[in-house]
Each structure stands twice: as C-alpha cells, then as structure tokens.
Amino acid sequence: MMRVITGIAKGIRLETMEGLDVRPTTDKVKEAIFSSIQFELYNSDVLDLFAGSGQLGIEALSRGAQSAVFIDNSKKSIELVKKNLEKxxxxKQAQIFQMNSYDFLKQTNKKFDFIFLxxxxxxGILTEILPLLSDKLNYNGKIICxxxxxxxxxxxxVDLILKKNYKYGKINISIFCRYGEDE
Structure with a gap:
C-alpha cells in the first residue's frame, strides 16, 4: 500500500502499477526524503521527472508545494498520476505531460525548487540526465535522486555538487544542489 504520509492529503491511499519493473518508493524512504527538505517545501515549484504514480510530487504538494509538474513517457503512468491527483x-496545482524526460528538459524554460528523479x-539514465538539470534549478534548488x-x-x-547521500537497504538517495549554494 502506498499512501500520502503527511500534509493536506495525509493518509490517502495512492494507486500504483503492478509488475516486476515497478518499485514504488517505500514510506520509510519517502519519509527520509521529505524530512530532509520539509522546511523548504512551502510555496515551492516541483518537478517529478520520472513520475510513475506521481507519489513524490503528490507528497510535495500535500506538504505545501505550490505547484508540481509530472513527466512520464508511459501512458499508463500518466493516467495513474491523474487518478492519484484527483483522489x-x-x-489544480499540477501540470501533467506524457513525454520523454529529455524532450521536456529541452523544451521547458521553467525552473524548479525541487527536482525528483x-x-x-x-x-544509466541518472548519469545522463543530471548534467541537464543545473539550469532548471532555482537559486538554492535541490535535485533529489x-x-x-x-x-x-x-x-x-557540471556545476552540481553532492550535498547528502543516504542508504536504505538496496536504495540510495542523493541530494544535489548548485556549487556554492545551500548550507
């Protein structure tokens, strides 16, 4: 079961896809991610770049982000994101696009406070996409991988620097920001 952990949508169960390639972020990992950024989320603009079910962007919205953009190449994922956002x-705070992440990054001029990957x-997607994100970050923005x-x-x-790294069993979480910004 996947659910929104806290905020205005606290406790609402989110739907997810079934299958071997699907690995929703566990509550433990999600709580760790959001505990590290909770005081910076209010009024932020968020990008959930490989949205899947949309749970990371939805958690950010529930906790006070002002907007979230959800990108996924899969039609099923986009339908799931819409369903979870409606639920x-x-x-109303979301924009949802079914498209390739690389294409979105090439086309958008929008900048974000948080980018979830x-x-x-x-x-090898992460190492290819990270160099493309620096100019998509607002001042003091963070990329969470x-x-x-x-x-x-x-x-x-490029000009991104690793600020924090966490390990949760078989999962790594890293937070990047622009060199010289943040604490």
Missing part, C-alpha cells in the same frame, strides 16, 4: 484533490534502474545501490554518482556533475 488527493491536488490536480527516480528513473528506471540499471539503464533515488537509485540502485550499485550505482556510484560523482560528487560533482
């Missing part, structure tokens, strides 16, 4: 009554594992345990990300990518 949580957060759809949880791409498919073991495909969820990825497989055997992937080692560099501490510096």
């Amino acid at each position: 949580t009554k957060l759809i 949880d791409p498919p594992y073991n495909k 969820e990825y497989e345990q055997n992937l080692i990300l560099p501490e510096k990518i």
Whole structure:
C-alpha cells in the first residue's frame, strides 16, 4: 500500500502499477526524503521527472508545494498520476505531460525548487540526465535522486555538487544542489 504520509492529503491511499519493473518508493524512504527538505517545501515549484504514480510530487504538494509538474513517457503512468491527483484533490496545482524526460528538459524554460528523479534502474539514465538539470534549478534548488545501490554518482556533475547521500537497504538517495549554494 502506498499512501500520502503527511500534509493536506495525509493518509490517502495512492494507486500504483503492478509488475516486476515497478518499485514504488517505500514510506520509510519517502519519509527520509521529505524530512530532509520539509522546511523548504512551502510555496515551492516541483518537478517529478520520472513520475510513475506521481507519489513524490503528490507528497510535495500535500506538504505545501505550490505547484508540481509530472513527466512520464508511459501512458499508463500518466493516467495513474491523474487518478492519484484527483483522489488527493491536488490536480489544480499540477501540470501533467506524457513525454520523454529529455524532450521536456529541452523544451521547458521553467525552473524548479525541487527536482525528483527516480528513473528506471540499471539503464544509466541518472548519469545522463543530471548534467541537464543545473539550469532548471532555482537559486538554492535541490535535485533529489533515488537509485540502485550499485550505482556510484560523482560528487560533482557540471556545476552540481553532492550535498547528502543516504542508504536504505538496496536504495540510495542523493541530494544535489548548485556549487556554492545551500548550507
């Protein structure tokens, strides 16, 4: 069962897809992510780049983000994101696009305070997409990556620098910001 942990949509169950390739973020990992950014979320603009069910962007909206953009290539994922946003009554704060993440980044001029990345594992997507995100971050923005345990990300990518790294069993969480910004 996947649910919204806290905020205005607290406790609402979110639907997820079934299958071997689907690995929703556990409550434990989601709570750790949002505990580290909880005081910065209010009125923020969020990008959920590999949205899946939309749970990371929805959690951010529930906790006070002002807007979220959800991107996923899969039609089923986009339908699920819409359903979950309607269920949580957060759809008015959302923009949803079924498209390739790379194409979205090339086309958008929008900047974000938080960018959530949880791409498919073991495909090299994270190391390809991170260098494209620096100019999509607002001042003091953060990129939060969820990825497989055997992937080692560099501490510096273009002008992004690794600020924090957490391990939760087989899952790694890393937070990047622009060099010279943040604490």
